Amino acid sequence: MSLVVKDLRVEIATGERRLIPVDGVSIEVAANECVVLLGESGCGKSLTALALMRLLPDGAGIADGDALLDGESLFDLPERAMRAVRGGRLAMIFQEPMTSLNPVLTIGQQIEESLTLHRDLRGEQLAVEVRRLLAAVGLPGERLSAYPSQLSGGQRQRALIAMMLAGEPSVLIADEPTTALDVTVQAQILRLLKDLQRQRGMGLLLITHDLDVARDMADRVAVMYAGQIVEWTTRERLYGSPMHPYTRRLFQVLPSAVRRGDRLVQISGRVPPPDAQIVGCRFADRCSDAIEACRADAQGLREVAPGHWLRCGRVGSASPLPEVKPEAGEGRPAAGLTDRLATPVLELRDLAVHFPIRKGLFQRVAGHVKAVDGVSLAIHAGETLALVGESGCGKTTLARAALRLIEPTGGQVLLSGEDIGRLDGEALRRKRTAMQIVFQDPFSSLNPRMRVGDIIAEGLAALRPDLDAARRAARVADLLDRVGLPRDAAGRYPHEFSGGQRQRVAIARALAVEPRLLICDEPTSALDVSVQAQILNLLADLQREQGLAYLFITHNLPVVAYLADRVAVMYQGRIVEEGEAGALLSAPTHEYTRMLLNSAPGRGPA
Template sequence: MKQDRILEVNQLTVEFTTDNGVIQAVRDLSFHIDKGETLAVVGESGSGKSVTSLAIMRLIPSPPGRIVSGQVWFRGKDGQPKDLIGLTEAQMRRIRGNDIAMIFQEPMTSLNPVYTVGEQIVEAIRLHQGKSRQEAKALAIEMLNLVEIPDPHRRFADYPHQMSGGMRQRVMIAMALSCKPSLLIADEPTTALDVIIQAQILELINKLKSEIQTSVLFITHDLGVVAEMADRVVVMQHGVKVEEGGVREIFAAPKEAYTQRLIASVPRIDMAKPAPPKPEEPPVLLEIERLQKWFPLRGGLLNRVQGYVKAVSDVSLKIHKGEVLGLVGESGSGKTTVGRCILRLIEPTGGRIIFDGQDITHLPKHELRPLRRRLQIIFQDPFASLNPRMTVGDILAEPLLIHNTHKTAAARNQRVAELLEMVQLNPDMARRYPHEFSGGQRQRIGIARALALNPDFIVADECVSALDVSIRAEILDLIRELKKTLGLTLLFISHDLAVVESISDRVAVMYRGRLVELADAHTIYRNPQDDYTKALLSAVPIPDPTVKRTRVPWDPEAYQRRLDTTSA
């Protein structure tokens, strides 16, 4: 092992025993990480990225998994290289959290909900550094301050559920770095975060990496993040390394077809696109006027209403026939609530919803039911929205039965076959159950179900956010093709601004329940007017390591005060 290397993985193979036989999740994998270097491991779901990180930490669950062969040489703080595969569990416990630390993908499941965040950091410090409780608490508060958590003395006593997703991720980083590890493994640490929070977390990791002199193994499927963070890149597919090289080399001249396809699948917002010609404005299909949705907060002995969460406040917009209107904003901005209010899946508190000239805001259910044929939704999580006990054929035939549009079983089967072909799936798949499909295929089934009754308007709620980049590109191409051939009108809800630009005609930006900007996509992305829109766009990572974006400073408290003053 070379003197300047922190980690060297040689011919690592990991397999899992399943009901269908033995599966090799990682096969003959080799790579290394130098001191002070960030190595990104990229690939789609099932490529073996996370299994690799768990194997390095010796956290592969056994059974059903086991490390079959290979070596993982690691040089810790003592400077002596050791093969982690050959260490006892007691020896590994001394290394985990001290020499090698890990930031997991979902902080809420990684933090213990019954202990304060401060206590959890203190536990790691005392376990590995042997400090007194008072010394460990002082160091924990120092780490919270280092990861820029405001008022760290007070937040030390908070429980995980009292913090936002971005704050919880900062706590995970503070805990991981509290013992100044030689190697930090970051497994999709920003996947669930909004773009502004993601940018802040990435800046924080880079800053702490230089201050603490830690090497980083960064696992992600987001190539924009890779371009921004990595020195070198390892590309994996089906458990095998397909390509390795410097980050500029990989992005500028990828050698393997799989890498080329991954990079080509990523939409970019920095590519100047010409302004589209202004077509004749088609008639308005859907209009919402001063839409409001407040959720009551109840408490006390009698469970009385003690306040309200104003999820949507006075939102007004029009959607024209044949148009895709993108609706963007951070988590909690009210995007999904607007979509569900439009479809009357939840009842609005105030305002009007006008569909094709008819006010449907207060339509009784028996009058609203026939309209369901014309108003449909594609849900974010296709697995949760498909009944696991029904075959795909039955799922797609169900709306035909409910609305009695196809009288005979033969007619319904014919329509199911048409729908599957429409979303580029084999009609023979109608006999399968949802769990027998991949994530991308399940999303296609969700789209097919939404199309079953030939709707005029569809709410697509984060319908590609959980998909890998190449599958996402396929689904977006499918939506574009269906819009063109069927003349669909869509409200496309997403927090991924690059995806929204690639598919939308106009874009609406929401912030904490309010509509702050609305314009055609070209204007929003090339000449944004609102400060929040500017901050959002400047935070989007670009999948090109030669492009360095200038972040727009963002002060949410000052912006909120200005919004409150304006509305008052």
């Protein structure tokens, strides 16, 4: 057994309150095995990893439990010895490749440092080993003298992996190593990790929130919820017959082509806070199958089948869990098909946005970055057009140019047949009611110093000056109802809400001026899957009720398959392929689309 964790408990002391973000976690990672720690944000998975590295932030401490690396207890080691273990026998890769490399040292220097430190290599031997490591992570040898800023995100993550391999770890911890990367790069990095794990026979503890990534990578999976492991079994068993109600719900909230037209199952409520005093099952309040005993009795992790551990009292008891059936959807109208001949809500004709590159003393224009390079699109009322592409392909610039937040350098933007590209001042302002935008990050999209009511009313105040204060307030209350927020939310500040609730506020703000088109710029990619389901359901409801058209910008293909009527694939500023969602996703014609589809995780182990 490479790494064995027993009853790990992490405590954070803040004033009088004592938070227990990790409560009794036990896992094991064998040699040549990949164990995935799966859970939504805030469930304690990252803290578990940091505790194993003994790198917990100030204020947090290991309260109880033990961790054995090759039989040696990590928590008993003095700090000096622990320093040799870190990056040596136990290494860790972090999520953000931008910040985990030192920007003023070359990649080569950073790998060398690791090698001299942990393996005491010098001179010729050192140079040979650095090149071997670079080759192992698939970086060309000349990259040795490159600085991190000269590398792409994927290359940086490779360099970081090379650094971590330098100490020849017996267990490698990877904390969301691909979350910040594009799908195609993610696929490469995941494959690399899996190959390295097999070649070297090391244990890999992969931390992720992505069920699909887990399916591709894991030998065994531990599902975490609110600081505890609720299910712990092999991949085959977990994906074949998940037992814990939470795990089962997680599978159901995932959007996919199969669920098209159905409402997604929602997990009601929120994860209990880490200081909550819960005797029974921590999921009981959100579990539709909870019975009295669930709340009253402490739930231990027990083995319900060989190699299948579960923290749920009802499985295998006298009152087994009922089967979960997805809610029957009301079905969506065959959107847009009937109106296809009508004037589209938004039409882009050869839209181009070129940013000048200025050089030299006199800032001469030396060339252009063609962020958007001749894009033509049309969106009809009640239709969802998904714009798919990787970061840097010009999706966001396209959205902003369509909204006239960036001046397009060429082409036309037609709103219900009228060219708004030449409008100015008051005329443009009046047109702004027709199009609104919802952003990716619900934390930066709401002004932290304004109350939710004022945030929602802002557009009304600017675009509907005819409404008086009372009518505005009534409208805000109505909007809060519609997006499923309590009415008293209007008087509170954004930081009092969770990510999903803030996204609802952002949607309410956009809806306030009664737009016909909503541009959603990755509206769910910063949210947990259970919250994503809620937001997607909300968007679907709004579309059905109001006939809204959506321009849905995303890189998440299952969401596209679930939601979109048509799909446009964008690559380097151009639309390379466009068509009906079902047809395009099942039979892509363009090379790039095929690559995107093949990179998407979730097709099972490689």
